[in-house]
Amino acid sequence: MTGQDLVGQRIKTVRRQRGLSQAQLAHPELSDSYVSLIESGKRTPTPAVLELLADKLDCSLTYLINGVTAEQMKEIELVLSYAQLAMNNGEVSEARTRYAELLADSGLAGLPQLKQDAEYGLALATEACGDLDGAIALLNGLRQNESTPMVPERHVAVAVALSRCYRERGDLSEAVSVAEQILSKATRPAWTDGLVRLGTQLVAAYLDRGDLLRARQFSAEVVAAAELLNTPLSLVVARWNAAIVAVESGQDEAAIAQVEWAVAIQSEYGDPRRLARLRSAYAEVLLAVRPMEAGTWRDVLLKVDTELAESSASTMDKMRCAMSLARVELLLNKPEKATEQMKAVCDMLEGMPQAMQAEARILYGQALAELGRQEQASDELLAGARCLEQSPTTRYTAHAWLTAAQVLERVDEPARSVDAYKRALACVGL
Template identity: 75%
Template sequence: MTGQDLVGQRIKTVRRQRGLSQAQLAHPELSDSYVSLIESGKRTPTPAVLELLAEKLDCSLTYLINGVTAEQMQEIELALNYAQMALDNGEVVEARTRYAELLADGGLAGLPQLRQDAEYGLALATEACGDLDQAIVLLNGLRENDTAAMNPERHIAVAVALSRCYREAGDLARAMQVPEQILTGAVQPAWNDGLMRLGIQLLAAYIDRGDLLRARQFSAELIAAAELLGTPLALTLAHWEAAIAAIETGHADEAVTHAERALAIQSEYGDPWRLARLRNDYAQVMLIARPMEAKTWRDVLLKVEKELVESSASSMNKMRCAMNLVRAELLLARPEQAEERMRFVCDLLDGMPKALQAEARLLHGESLAALGLQAEASRELSAGAECLEQAPETRFTAQAWLTAARVLERIDKPDRSVDAYKRAMACVGL
């Protein structure tokens, strides 16, 4: 049933509830035949006519258009705002529940834009809960059912989220296919911030697949596009992902240059929460690029930790910061302090994505090995390996297996170390 049919049906229902005939409703401004055509869905009333009919029927214009009263509309919009706030604050389970309840009660049936907002929010909350398969189903449903009703910005945002979910689930072919359909078609769209986000997802997929030559080339293309576009967001995204590409290809100094440029732009134009998150990622890059300066990066991370506590950052972001502090303490040969940090990380593990759980378990095994607690380290490495076995085979997973192999070698577990090396090679197709 079309929106036009629904409007006519509501007018007919309210008219009958009021005990009016079509002629009585029409008189004197309209003809009864015109009212009949509206009620049957054969004519679309103008805004002025709709206002007139709402007044004569003593009902709200909002109800005639959308099927809900003004009060109900306020309740729906408030519920959507609360769900979005929960998502922004990292309360992802609550956000998922709120969006699902909104969609289940039927109040959004006549509100296609708000329904689309709720479906998109539910997909993002589902992804944040680690349920990638269901998030992919929801995002594909949006693309298939609501494409015509989507504005260009939402269309790109859905593609960004879908590519990211495919990549995190290990389906790199689809992770690349989604953005390539938009960015590399016969007619290439003009770059904007949304398309830059999509380009970043494509670059990340190239890196995860191990296509580092293409990643370097595409990274240069994104930098050039961002410079022409000139927006702070585009420049931050392009330089940050270029830093990741440089790290992966062994160009540490170049990575530092790009990371510092991204951080400088974000410091000038970004909000405090996003800046804190970028500082955390920056410190992680620097711990790889310049491990001899670990004390400096630990000090940076301690400031980030305080900023995240004072902000609405999610538990996942706080956990990642704590893990980077563990890495810094290990580089500084302070395993006792590393183990203290790991207790906080372990308290947050439940409900996290399997890949992140594996990373945390392996890091814990490394800190226990540094303390000389070989049996405990072995148990944590086994738990990490169990998580890895459930995670998709990606470049990240390969690196995690490699970490496990090195720590197992250190605690004198040669057979398990060899097996972990083999698993790392299998993840990259060797």
């Protein structure tokens, strides 16, 4: 049944409930034959006629158009706003529940745009909960739904999320394909903030599959596009992306310059949560390229930790900052503090992506090994290895296996250490 048929059916139903004939409803502004045609779905009433009929029937215009009352519409919009707020506050499980409950309600059936908003929100919340398969299914469903076409901005946003999910799951060919379908067309649309974000996802996918040359080339193109747009969002994401490429290329000073540029822009224009996240990433980069200055980066991370705690940052953001702090403490030869940090992180790992669980378990095992707690360290490393076995094969997985091999060697587990080294080599095709 078409939307036009449904409108006619609602008018007919309410008219009968009010005890009116077609002639009574029509008089004096309309003809009874015109009302009959509307009710049978053979005529589409103009907005003015619909408003007139809603007034005559003493019902809301939203009910005639969408099948929901004004009160129901307010309730739906309230639940959507609450779900989005929960998502922004890092309460991803709550957001996922709210979106799912809303979609289970038949009230959204006549509200295709709000239904699409809820489906997109559910996809992002599902991804944030670590369910990449579920998120991918929802995002692909949005792309394939021809009955409710997406506006260009939403189409790009869905592609960004889908490429990211595929990359995190290890499906690098799909991650590249989703982005290239839009960005590699002969008639590529004009650059926007959304397309710059999609471009950074494509660069990340190139990096993950080891295509450093293409990553460099396209990263430069994305930075040029961001400078042309000159918007804070595009400049920040493009500069940060360029920093990652510089780190992978061994261009440490260039990486620091790009990150500092991104932080400066975010400090001027961004919200506190995004600024805290970027500062945490900044400290991670500096820790990688200037480990001898660990004390300085520790001060930065402690400040970031406080900012994240006071903001609506997600649990994952806070955990990543804590893990960076643990690495700093290890560099400063303070394994006790590193162990405290990692114990707190590991207590929150349930539901997180396997790759993150593996990284945390291995780092915890490393801290325990530094304290001489060999048996506990071995247990954590084993747990980390199990997570790695379920993780996608990427350069990050290779690095994690290498770290695990080195720590296993230290805790006198030679056989497992050799196996971990082999797995690290296998991840990079050796």
